Amino acid sequence: MIPTERMAAVDANAAALGVPRKQLMESSGNAVAREVRAVAGPGAEVALLCGRGNNGGDAFVAARFLSAYDVTVSLLGRPESIRSDIARENWDALGAAEVPTETVADSAALSLGEPDVIVDAMLGTGVTGALREPERTAARLANESDATVVAVDVPSGVDADTGEPTGGETDAAPRVEADRVVTFHDEKPGLGALDAAVTVADIGIPPAAERYTGPGDLLALGRDPESHKGENGEVLVVGGGPYTGAPSLSARAALRAGADLVRVACPETVAREVQGYSADLIVRGLPGDRFVPAHVDRVSELAAGNDVVVLGPGLGDDEGAREFVREFLAGYEGRAVVDADALRAVPDVDTDAELICTPHRGELVGMGGETASDPDERAGLVRSFADEIGHTLLVKGAVDVVSDGDAVRLNRTGDPGMTVGGTGDVLAGAVGALAAALDPFRAAAVGAYVNGRAGDAAASESGNGLVATDLPDRLPEAMRDE
Numbered sequence: 001m002i003p004t005e006r007m008a009a010v011d012a013n014a015a016a017l018g019v020p021r022k023q024l025m026e027s028s029g030n031a032v033a034r035e036v037r038a039v040a041g042p043g044a045e046v047a048l049l050c051g052r053g054n055n056g057g058d059a060f061v062a063a064r065f066l067s068a069y070d071v072t073v074s075l076l077g078r079p080e081s082i083r084s085d086i087a088r089e090n091w092d093a094l095g096a097a098e099v100p101t102e103t104v105a106d107s108a109a110l111s112l113g114e115p116d117v118i119v120d121a122m123l124g125t126g127v128t129g130a131l132r133e134p135e136r137t138a139a140r141l142a143n144e145s146d147a148t149v150v151a152v153d154v155p156s157g158v159d160a161d162t163g164e165p166t167g168g169e170t171d172a173a174p175r176v177e178a179d180r181v182v183t184f185h186d187e188k189p190g191l192g193a194l195d196a197a198v199t200v201a202d203i204g205i206p207p208a209a210e211r212y213t214g215p216g217d218l219l220a221l222g223r224d225p226e227s228h229k230g231e232n233g234e235v236l237v238v239g240g241g242p243y244t245g246a247p248s249l250s251a252r253a254a255l256r257a258g259a260d261l262v263r264v265a266c267p268e269t270v271a272r273e274v275q276g277y278s279a280d281l282i283v284r285g286l287p288g289d290r291f292v293p294a295h296v297d298r299v300s301e302l303a304a305g306n307d308v309v310v311l312g313p314g315l316g317d318d319e320g321a322r323e324f325v326r327e328f329l330a331g332y333e334g335r336a337v338v339d340a341d342a343l344r345a346v347p348d349v350d351t352d353a354e355l356i357c358t359p360h361r362g363e364l365v366g367m368g369g370e371t372a373s374d375p376d377e378r379a380g381l382v383r384s385f386a387d388e389i390g391h392t393l394l395v396k397g398a399v400d401v402v403s404d405g406d407a408v409r410l411n412r413t414g415d416p417g418m419t420v421g422g423t424g425d426v427l428a429g430a431v432g433a434l435a436a437a438l439d440p441f442r443a444a445a446v447g448a449y450v451n452g453r454a455g456d457a458a459a460s461e462s463g464n465g466l467v468a469t470d471l472p473d474r475l476p477e478a479m480r481d482e
């Protein structure tokens, strides 16, 4: 089962793996033709109703695979209005294949005749709102016809995620009532509820497009261009004590990963140094040189005004800091990224907070989790441990494993040079900023992907001389969709 949004991401990941969309369209069209062959023998009359999006493009391809049939391709709209290059190229290819085509500019010109099969390729997952003309009339005619109606991907006017009419239940607008649906790659959540036979066609999307993060995962980042300061996330980094570099790196990474405001709560002894790292940070010094339980109230107060807390960078592993983490988490109900020395406390604390834990394999074991050398086995172990602790895990390694206890995603961006100290602090900060906008699982997966990409870019310049401070400023480029 794959929701529409995830399908678009997987599609983009497939393209990055060398299987571009036009190739997928070829496979989709081929699958549609196969479905037509399953319902009618050679010579049968087939009417293909095609929209101007890629759903229509699938049918242009199908028509080329149906040379043994009496095929008519009807384009609803003008050829100039075909929306993508790949659909237009397939439209143009129909001429060479001598497939009869017609264009239907308005509904008055629509007549279907008496075909044996109608292929509904008007609208797929790109539909918005109720069917407009001429699709609306075409859907009504298809529903009234005696032909077997084969829908491409999803019946036109049906929401693939919900199965509901796109115009809403109260709207009298018709949707296509298909006899059969040939959908691509995986079952869609909304199709099960329909009174139609659903075929899932494998269109050659490599399993790696789903298994690993890729540029498609960045589609989740689409920011609202109208947003104001503060709407893209406020992050509080809680760390420092024995180390000053760690909280500074996390904070800088959070800013570069898109947070609007980043505050750092740290012992006053290191506050000046953290502030010196970046004038863009708001630094709150706490009495003393280490975190202690007496700081919990003040930090909780600060945390309440933020979307996400990044807890742990540079905290140190003394008993006071450990107790601080336990008491803070016990009372915190928001979202937090937990890293480094704060990780050990997580399995013992009863908290209502929503946590993203970012251990490396050693820290995972320290938390009570297990690891394995076989990647599949390791992924399974991470998943069940995430389920057990009730939080999202991002386990760092040559291949990172992300799981919320249900879904699992692997990430293979990143360079061996990134084993240098501090890159984990950058990751935690980036995930913190992302978690202000995305759910924990996606924030972790996208964070791992972009952090690794920033590392790859840095390594291409500095090789093994890469240092963690090279990474934050490379995040914006790494977050850009290819």
Ligand SMILES: NC(=O)C1=CN([C@@H]2O[C@H](COP(=O)(O)OP(=O)(O)OC[C@H]3O[C@@H](n4cnc5c(N)ncnc54)[C@H](O)[C@@H]3O)[C@@H](O)[C@H]2O)[C@@H](O)CC1
Binding pocket: 007, 008, 011, 024, 025, 028, 051, 052, 053, 054, 055, 056, 057, 058, 083, 122, 123, 124, 125, 126, 127, 128, 129, 130, 131, 132, 133, 135, 152, 153, 154, 184
């Ligand atoms: N991995 C994928 O996602 C793949 C998708 N493919 C096909 O691509 C389809 C999605 O393509 P598109 O994103 O181009 O979307 P559609 O083909 O669904 O078309 C969207 C276009 O239709 C028009 N439109 C939208 N709502 C309308 C309404 N209510 N009434 C009339 N016109 C309306 C708009 O011009 C819009 O741009 C899928 O359903 C599938 O058939 C396949 O080609 C292969 C792989």
Ligand SMILES: [K+]
Binding pocket: 055, 120, 121, 122, 123, 124, 151, 152, 153, 154, 155, 156
């Ligand atoms: K359709």
